[in-house]
Amino acid sequence: MAENEITLMKGNEAIAHAAIRCGCDGYFGYPITPQSEVLETLAEQKPWETTGMVVVQAESEVSSINMVYGGACTGKRVMTSSSSPGVSLMQEGISYLAGAELPALVVNVQRGGPGLGTIQPSQADYFQTVKGGGHGDYRLITLAPASVQEMADFVDLAFELAFRYRNPAMILSDGAIGQMMEKVVLPPFKPRRTEEQIAKECPWATIGRKGGRKPNIITSLELRSEEMEINNLRIQAKYREIEKKEIRFEEYKTDDAEYLIVAFGSAARIAKKVIAIAREQGIKVGLLRPITLWPFPSAKIAELGQRMKGILTLEINAGQMVEDVRLAVECKVPVQYFGRLGGIIPEPEEVVEVLKKMVK
Amino acid sequence: MTHEIIISGFGGQGVLSMGKILAYSGLMEGKEVTWMPAYGPEQRGGTANVTVIVSDEPVSSPILSSYDVAIVLNQPSLDKFEPKVKKGGILIYDGNGINMPPKRKDINVYRIDAMDTAAKLNMIKVFNMMILGGLMKVRPVVTIESVLKALRKTLPERHHHLIPMNEEAIRKGMEIIVKEN
Amino acid sequence: MTREEIIREENLVYKKPELLNDVPMHYCPGCSHGVVHKLISEVIAEMGLQEKSIGISPVGCAVFAYKYIDIDWQEAAHGRAPALATAVKRLLPDRLVFTYQGDGDLACIGTGETIHALNRGENITIIFINNAIYGMTGGQMAPTTLLGMKTVTCPYGRDPKLHGYPLKMTEIAATLEGTCYVTRQSVQNVASILKAKRAIRKAFEYSMQGKGSNLVEIVSTCNTNWKMTPEKANQWMEENMFPYYQLGDLKDNGNK
Incomplete structure (x- = not known):
């Protein structure tokens, strides 16, 4: 494919192509619907023959995330992808990555739960992702793509953020974006970093103590409570810095809006259709789309909330982000939630009806 | 201009690939497109449908509750999507296996007996292109x-000799479609 | 003779391996771990791989292995060391990558990771310390606990009706196409220590030569949780462990 060529592909395929192009060193994954095309595309592309990227089909998601952990320890750009039940299995490894302060990318193409649930799209892993699905005090830098283009663009961005802060990053997508085909311009090729570059940029990496340097040891273990508290405080200070610097969002038709929809990912796409229909009917409504779910754009929502008559969160879950929106506006504005469950994606018309009731 | 289209039929009828070619063709014209399948374990004989949106504007929701055009290739699909065609919109159905034909008067109903024609002409492989x-x-x-x-772009080189047959099927489809109301 | 006269190079018969850090170990006196650490340190130094080695430590008594051997280390989640090792070796194929795991880590919670890494033929070495008990958590039943053996979670002895049978992971590993060298050793006396060292060296060499995966089981003691003196523990191991976990090479495809 030529540089800057516009092409048509699924969100899952875009993730795979973007990974190869952004200098990813290793992918470790296990098949699960609706994200299997990531591994399938990589297997078909054979990047180990071109960029040298390693691709391994692991025996489980537990193993995948621990391969990612091992790979991340070497300072390489490593990633995995899965869907909700598989990501539940990965929570142990994600906590270890956060605890050992390792950069890595996890992609969750969400499906509906709980349990085996459904293979249809869902956003019900919001809590799991942004509140910490694994044990301990940690955060995941979380990007929520709303298009196939963003699936492609966020791979490199997620790696950049992960390495900048030595913290795992998550792309929280869903079955709709993963399975949908849209036009996309893939990012330009970027070479994989050399071992010398890695040794320089990641002096902590466990790649063998070349030149007789002191050994690097990567662990999340510290049995002395005083030391462990210091480790925790250091990580928390890093999180505060991320909250200050890395909030990303999209504002859409908020200038004259009297009502605000807050929605992320595929729900934000539906919200734009809702806004088009509602505005035809005279309801002035806009959208705030958090692109980073953690750090969450609380200040922006609070600021917009001051001039809104009401806020509606549109989510493909039972109402999760609504809690963070309510916290952001400190209950000074009425905040309502609407969503569908079980893998059903809300239809624009039914959301418009909800808006109409809010206006009354 | 925006075209919101649902294509629905049995798995194995080429519903998804027809949608893909339609979307890709839109891309060739510099349009905004989305192709959103109802995905799952549908195999040959099960139901399959795909929503294709071709537009001059960025596409908002890839999932819709009403359509400008519904292309239905079996009875369950007809039953499901006839009510979801916008007033003044288009319903295209293949007569094969349909015993309860469409009834709505406020939409434009077209019948295309592509299945029968394709069988007669030994063109079953490109049945979906006839529909297209x-x-x-x-429309x-x-x-x-x-x-x-789009076909040249998406088909692997070794299948390019099939493109004339696809073109023939498209032209045949244009011939045999008839308005019913 | 004065002290100075004694500590001459030509009189040297034994010294601490250069890669073994000069820090007090947390292992109990009489534990087998220290001996195996020493052997690994010696082999890495003898092979000149100090700058090319990456060890993966487990969860269990050897969790702190990284404090004792002077190379780069990664500390894995319980049972997952072979998954880490897989990625490291694939990403850095010219390095020596080995895991160091106990019986609970390798043969219980990490059975899946162990079998699949071995079966894929990853060019790694797994050092497997089998002392038939969970040491760090205080003497609970392990997958390798012998029938009739008492632990705090089978205080009346391991009963196959309640607990199933002791697992022979090394025998299983030998049946896998991906493994190159599978052996069972011990470190209770000088002769066995020398043999175990040769086995570790062979496994590391095969790993570096890309011949497949290698498993070195060391049948070990846990005198603390077995509630015996170190000497008695060694004797008990020889009498009870060796008949069930028979020593020797189970597979050596290195020269095929």
């Missing part, structure tokens, strides 16, 4: 040149 031809006749979402370009 029918669509292009009654020129994309041009035939764009479709051929």
Whole structure:
């Protein structure tokens, strides 16, 4: 494919192509619907023959995330992808990555739960992702793509953020974006970093103590409570810095809006259709789309909330982000939630009806 | 201009690939497109449908509750999507296996007996392209040149000799589609 | 003779391996771990791989292995060391990558990771310390606990009706196409220590030569949780462990 060529592909395929192009060193994954095309595309592309990227089909998601952990320890750009039940299995490894302060990318193409649930799209892993699905005090830098283009663009961005802060990053997508085909311009090729570059940029990496340097040891273990508290405080200070610097969002038709929809990912796409229909009917409504779910754009929502008559969160879950929106506006504005469950994606018309009731 | 289209039928009828070619053809014309399948374990004989949106504007929701065009290739699909065609919109159905034909008067109903024709002409493989031809006749979402370009782009080189047969099927489809109301 | 006269190079018969850090170990006196650490340190130094080695430590008594051997280390989650090792070796194929795991880590919670890494033929070495008990958590039943053996979670002895049978992971590993060298050793006396060292060296060499995966089981003691003196523990191991976990090479495809 030529540089800057516009092409048509699924969100899952875009993730795979973007990974190869952004200098990813290793992918470790296990098949699960609706994200299997990531591994399938990589297997078909054979990047180990071109960029040298390693691709391994692991025996489980537990193993995948621990391969990612091992790979991340070497300072390489490593990633995995899965869907909700598989990501539940990965929570142990994600906590270890956060605890050992390792950069890595996890992609969750969400499906509906709980349990085996459904293979249809869902956003019900919001809590799991942004509140910490694994044990301990940690955060995941979380990007929520709303298009196939963003699936492609966020791979490199997620790696950049992960390495900048030595913290795992998550792309929280869903079955709709993963399975949908849209036009996309893939990012330009970027070479994989050399071992010398890695040794320089990641002096902590466990790649063998070349030149007789002191050994690097990567662990999340510290049995002395005083030391462990210091480790925790250091990580928390890093999180505060991320909250200050890395909030990303999209504002859409908020200038004259009297009502605000807050929605992320595929729900934000539906919200734009809702806004088009509602505005035809005279309801002035806009959208705030958090692109980073953690750090969450609380200040922006609070600021917009001051001039809104009401806020509606549109989510493909039972109402999760609504809690963070309510916290952001400190209950000074009425905040309502609407969503569908079980893998059903809300239809624009039914959301418009909800808006109409809010206006009354 | 925006075309919101649902294509629905049995798995194995080429519903998803027809949608893909339609979307790709839109892309060839510089349009905004989305292709959103109802995915799952549907195999040959199960139901499959795909929503294709071709537009001059960025596409908002890839999932819709009403459509400008519904292309239905079996009875369950007809029953499901006839009510979801927008007033004044288009319903295209293949007569094969339909015993309860469409009833709505506020939409334009077209019948295309592509299944029978394809069987007669030994063109079953490109049955879906015949349907696409029918669509292009009654709603020129994309041009035939764009479709051929899309085929050249998406088909592996070793299948390029099949492109003339695809073109023939499209033209046949344009011929055999008839308005019913 | 004065002290100075004694500590001459030509009189040297034994010294601490250069890669073994000069820090007090947390292992109990009489534990087998220290001996195996020493052997690994010696082999890495003898092979000149100090700058090319990456060890993966487990969860269990050897969790702190990284404090004792002077190379780069990664500390894995319980049972997952072979998954880490897989990625490291694939990403850095010219390095020596080995895991160091106990019986609970390798043969219980990490059975899946162990079998699949071995079966894929990853060019790694797994050092497997089998002392038939969970040491760090205080003497609970392990997958390798012998029938009739008492632990705090089978205080009346391991009963196959309640607990199933002791697992022979090394025998299983030998049946896998991906493994190159599978052996069972011990370190209770000088002769066995020398043999175990040769086995570790062979496994590391095969790993570096890309011949497949290698498993070195060391049948070990846990005198603390077995509630015996070190000497008695060694004797008990020889009498009870060796008949069930028979020593020797189970597979050596290195020269095929």
